[in-house]
Amino acid sequence: MPLFKYDAFNKLGKKVSGTIEASTIQTAKEIIRSQGFMPIKMNEIAALDAAGGFSIKDLFERSVDQKSIILLTKQLAVLLKAGVPLLQGVELLAEQFEGKLRRILIEVKDDLKSGKSFATSLERYPKVFSNVYVQLVRAGEASGNLEAVLKNLAVYLERMDEIRRRVKKAMSYPVMMIGISVVIVSLLITFAVPKIVEVFKESGIELPWPTRFVLGISDFFSAYLFWIVVFSIGGFILFKYWKSTPNGRHSFDKLKLQLPIFSYFTKAKVVVDFTKTFGMLLESGVNLAESLDIVCNLVDNTVLTRTLKNARDKIIKEGKISKYLGETQIFPPIVSYMVSTGEQSGKLAEMLTSVGNDYERDLFELIDSLIAKINPLMILIVGGLIFFIVLAMFLPMKDIGSAFEKMG
Structure with a gap:
């Protein structure tokens, strides 16, 4: 599915940027509006950019398998239930995993520190975190019930x-x-x-x-x-x-x-x-x-x-x-x-x-x-x-x- 990069205004009138996965640019705009944003600019990202670029390392580095994503989701849900803040939880999990997933979690941790939402950070990696995953996380963040959403998501x-x-x-x-x-x-x-x-x-x-x-x-x-x-x-x-x-x-x-x-x-x-x-x-x-x-x-x-x-x-x-x-x-x-x-x-x-x-x-x-x-x-x-x-x-x-x- 195509990936779109957008600039938009949030409810406070602040300019925000991000990426979103959708079948068409019109659908992408509808999704952005439904989340309370006013899109001002949107462009489809080329396949190479959407994959995060290409490097020789990618030829030899294993892709992130589904079992690792399930384990990550389960462990993050447990950490949140125990009262561990999201940023600290992601930081702890980044130390447990290796390879590509570890690099992604480190980047997600940096995004969280800069004020981005968890869902916005995850949607930068559409080949690892599906649109279903990202949208459920976004819904969990909006409702303040991320721990329960992650638990159900893992199942x-x-x-x-x-x-x-x-x-x-x-x-x-x-x-x-x-x-x-x-x-x-x-x-x-x-x-x-x-x-x-x-x-x-x-x-x-x-x-x-x-x-x-x-x-x-x-x-x-x-x-x-x-x-x-x-x-x-x-x-x-x-x-x-x-x-x-x-x-x-x-x-x-x-x-x-x-x-x-x-x-x-x-x-x-x-x-x-x-x-x-x-x-x-x-x-x-x-x-x-x-x-x-x-x-x-x-x-x-x-x-x-x-x-x-x-x-x-x-x-x-x-x-x-x-x-x-x-x-x-x-x-x-x-x-x-x-x-x-x-x-x-x-x-x-x-x-x-x-x-x-x-x-x-x-x-x-x-x-x-x-x-x-x-x-x-x-x-x-x-x-x-x-x-x-x-x-x-x-x-x-x-x-x-x-x-x-x-x-x-």
């Missing part, structure tokens, strides 16, 4: 990380097992089979079709192994490049939505991420427009992101959340119904969180069930391929023995 980050890892595992497991099967069969055909071929050639017997089939594949691999490797690596690099382009990314995301397993898990994760995050943002005091903008940009699928943003624009105009979520065809009817109930009862945030928790449990159960079913299936497929190759090699053995006896 939220843990659940989101668990969902991400489980969905990734469910979607990558079949691909991984197929890859292992291809490697095993390729090794057998490329290295084991050719050693037996010479015996078959010397016997001069007519080989059965399974043996001829395996030998044909073996000859192909042996003759073109170099080019197979070259084209495989080249194809992978081209695919990664194509997927990194806007058109390629959109086409690949569209393809994933047409594949049964990938489509279901992608949409199910959107339901969980959207409802849990939306509910938490509203409960923490973030306004509706800003919350919708944040959750729409959480989705890691350009097709679904576009669909949700269209719904967001209609919701902001008319305020009918359940109606337009249902029209996206992403959310099941029961979700729209429960959201509608939350709207009517005035407990929308609570209902969204409840829906997210229910779908999270269902998603985890489905993932476990899928992996339990795929395991024996993949073992059967790999075992069947190996058995076929071994059988193809042993079928001619009896005829070869007879042929050598006659020759003797």
Whole structure:
């Protein structure tokens, strides 16, 4: 998501500067105004600047992982609960962490000393602290309840990380097992089979079709192994490049939505991420427009992101959340119904969180069930391929023995 640098006047008429992450410059201005500022100048920061510049050190320094962010959030919440001031807490944590996160915390400490808010300092690092994180911290600071917000945020980050890892595992497991099967069969055909071929050639017997089939594949691999490797690596690099382009990314995301397993898990994760995050943002005091903008940009699928943003624009105009979520065809009817109930009862945030928790449990159960079913299936497929190759090699053995006896 683009990062914008702004100059604005606060409620006291003092000029302030900062950065904000938003989908468009207009949305960024709306967010600034909703926070009580009057924007006077705003420019999009280039990708290089948004990343904080480039240095040789960045090539060798590990990025900040999600576990470190979760640990930082938990520890800061504990320190604040114990009565430790925010500045001192950040200073203490800067000494505990290493590498990039330590440098960031030192810079955050300096920002706090200069009078900047915690959220304003964190939003300088969009690759480390997400927009959800920054806006929740800002809401916590505004309400004077930062400790509770950080505690809830740590729980939220843990659940989101668990969902991400489980969905990734469910979607990558079949691909991984197929890859292992291809490697095993390729090794057998490329290295084991050719050693037996010479015996078959010397016997001069007519080989059965399974043996001829395996030998044909073996000859192909042996003759073109170099080019197979070259084209495989080249194809992978081209695919990664194509997927990194806007058109390629959109086409690949569209393809994933047409594949049964990938489509279901992608949409199910959107339901969980959207409802849990939306509910938490509203409960923490973030306004509706800003919350919708944040959750729409959480989705890691350009097709679904576009669909949700269209719904967001209609919701902001008319305020009918359940109606337009249902029209996206992403959310099941029961979700729209429960959201509608939350709207009517005035407990929308609570209902969204409840829906997210229910779908999270269902998603985890489905993932476990899928992996339990795929395991024996993949073992059967790999075992069947190996058995076929071994059988193809042993079928001619009896005829070869007879042929050598006659020759003797």
